[in-house]
Amino acid sequence: MTEEKPIKCSFCGTTQSSESPLIVGPEGHICESCVRLANQVVSSWGRKREITEPLKKPPIPIEIKSHLDKYVIGQEKAKETLSVAVYNHYKRLAAESEAEAIGMDNNTVEIDKSNILLLGPSGTGKTLLARTLARIVGVPFVIADATTLTQAGYVGEDVESILHRLLDAAEGNIGLAEWGIVYIDEIDKLARSAESSHGVRDVSGEGVQQALLKLVEGTSVRLNEKGRRKDSEGQILDTGNILFIAGGAFSGLETMVDKRLQPERTGIGFHAQLPEEQDAPGDDIFHETHPDDLKHFGLIPEFIGRFPVIAALEQLDVDALVRILIEPRNALVRQYSQLFKYDNVELEFTPEALRAIAEQALSRGTGARGLRGVLETLLQKTMFDLTSHDHVVRCLVDEAAVRGEEDIKQITEDTADHEGIVDQDSVRQLHG
Numbered sequence: 001m002t003e004e005k006p007i008k009c010s011f012c013g014t015t016q017s018s019e020s021p022l023i024v025g026p027e028g029h030i031c032e033s034c035v036r037l038a039n040q041v042v043s044s045w046g047r048k049r050e051i052t053e054p055l056k057k058p059p060i061p062i063e064i065k066s067h068l069d070k071y072v073i074g075q076e077k078a079k080e081t082l083s084v085a086v087y088n089h090y091k092r093l094a095a096e097s098e099a100e101a102i103g104m105d106n107n108t109v110e111i112d113k114s115n116i117l118l119l120g121p122s123g124t125g126k127t128l129l130a131r132t133l134a135r136i137v138g139v140p141f142v143i144a145d146a147t148t149l150t151q152a153g154y155v156g157e158d159v160e161s162i163l164h165r166l167l168d169a170a171e172g173n174i175g176l177a178e179w180g181i182v183y184i185d186e187i188d189k190l191a192r193s194a195e196s197s198h199g200v201r202d203v204s205g206e207g208v209q210q211a212l213l214k215l216v217e218g219t220s221v222r223l224n225e226k227g228r229r230k231d232s233e234g235q236i237l238d239t240g241n242i243l244f245i246a247g248g249a250f251s252g253l254e255t256m257v258d259k260r261l262q263p264e265r266t267g268i269g270f271h272a273q274l275p276e277e278q279d280a281p282g283d284d285i286f287h288e289t290h291p292d293d294l295k296h297f298g299l300i301p302e303f304i305g306r307f308p309v310i311a312a313l314e315q316l317d318v319d320a321l322v323r324i325l326i327e328p329r330n331a332l333v334r335q336y337s338q339l340f341k342y343d344n345v346e347l348e349f350t351p352e353a354l355r356a357i358a359e360q361a362l363s364r365g366t367g368a369r370g371l372r373g374v375l376e377t378l379l380q381k382t383m384f385d386l387t388s389h390d391h392v393v394r395c396l397v398d399e400a401a402v403r404g405e406e407d408i409k410q411i412t413e414d415t416a417d418h419e420g421i422v423d424q425d426s427v428r429q430l431h432g
């Protein structure tokens with residue numbers, strides 16, 4: 001009966017004829033040109049199969065940024081720069097794999113990647129940005145620490161180990177690893193010290209910069225047997241399309257930028273300002289960073305040249321620190337509240353207390369990193385003796401407690417109903 005109907009290719013619908021014979025399968029038919037096309041598609045899978053997955057719907061800059069917003073407070077400019085860079089990275093990737101899938105040479109304009117240098121004071125969110133980004137991007141992402149890298153031949157992790165880790169992140173798929181993103185943290189620690197603080201020439205830091213040059217620029221690296229993946233041994237990985245982001249605190253750079261902007265400040269003589277009279281460099285001075293400043297800081301020019309985009313992070317102010325305490329997904333206040341909740345105690349902070357905590361953290365000069373220290377010291381005593389009496393249901397931190405003028409209020413089950421707040425000393429007396 002079915003012989004009556006013309007037999008057609010199940011993929012393109014071509015009718016069977018002497019010119020276009022069909023291969024018969026249990027469920028349908030396929031013609032010669034579909035077999036050839038399928039072969040092309042399948043052979044491109046070997047290298048790019050998994051790449052196309054995230055590309056089906058690559059996140060647009062706004063989406064990337066709004067994800068970053070959930071974890072990183074402020075730093076709008078840096079977040080925007082990163083979102084655009086990652087999005088562009090995806091676009092290049094999409095264009096390339098499309099060209100490859102249809103077996104065409106990509107004869108359109110080839111877009112170069114724009115590696116990014118992230119700089120800003122300590123504790124302002126550089127590493128946090130990188131970690132958060134790593135979570136959203138659909139391409140392999142590794143974070144390498146420049147301080148652990150050494151020149152090949154020295155003891156330590158050599159620069160190529162980054163590629164091994166990238167390949168691990170790509171689950172051994174070289175094609176995928178070649179489209180990865182590498183974040184190199186603490187890049188400022190590679191500065192040769194000759195022009196910075198110590199006056200001692202630090203050969204190894206410069207050596208690592210040299211070694212990174214060729215990776216960043218794009219080179220084919222034959223993976224050696226040092227890698228964990230035995231299957232990758234001897235394989236060649238081209239780093240030309242890997243996006244590099246380098247980050248560092250560049251402590252001291254702000255004064256260099258400031259000096260360049262206001263040369264008269266550094267003058268000697270009658271009109272020179274005394275150090276006390278000089279304003280400290282402004283918070284956003286990092287935005288003014290020029291490649292020359294980085295050279296002066298001790299990065300070699302060839303290295304700086306390979307990072308055309310410079311994004312600066314700002315010093316966090318009290319308002320930002322307060323937001324950091326409460327807003328991010330895993331904000332510190334939420335973390336400590338959870339710790340207390342495990343003991344069935346509600347931990348509460350008054351708004352004034354939060355501000356006072358932020359002010360104390362700010363005075364430590366370590367950015368948001370100072371917050372944890374302040375909270376830890378503040379809650380230490382309470383965390384120590386909280387569990388020794390099981391009647392406490394609520395702890396209230398107010399401004400006086402933060403300033404150390406009073407203890408943190410502990411509210412017990414029996415007093416919660418009528419009396420309200422009882423301070424820690426009386427609670428301790430109560431339980432003797």
Ligand SMILES: Nc1ncnc2c1ncn2[C@@H]1O[C@H](COP(=O)(O)OP(=O)(O)OP(=O)(O)O)[C@@H](O)[C@H]1O
Binds near residue numbers: 075121127129
């Ligand atoms: N903008 C921010 N938003 C939210 N949390 C932040 C922010 N900046 C810093 N933090 C908090 O402070 C901690 C330290 O930040 P991070 O490690 O990103 O600093 P960094 O800029 O890399 O500093 P360093 O130059 O010293 O390495 C983070 O774990 C995070 O909890």
Ligand SMILES: [Mg+2]
Binds near residue numbers: 126127128185186
């Ligand atoms: Mg860091």
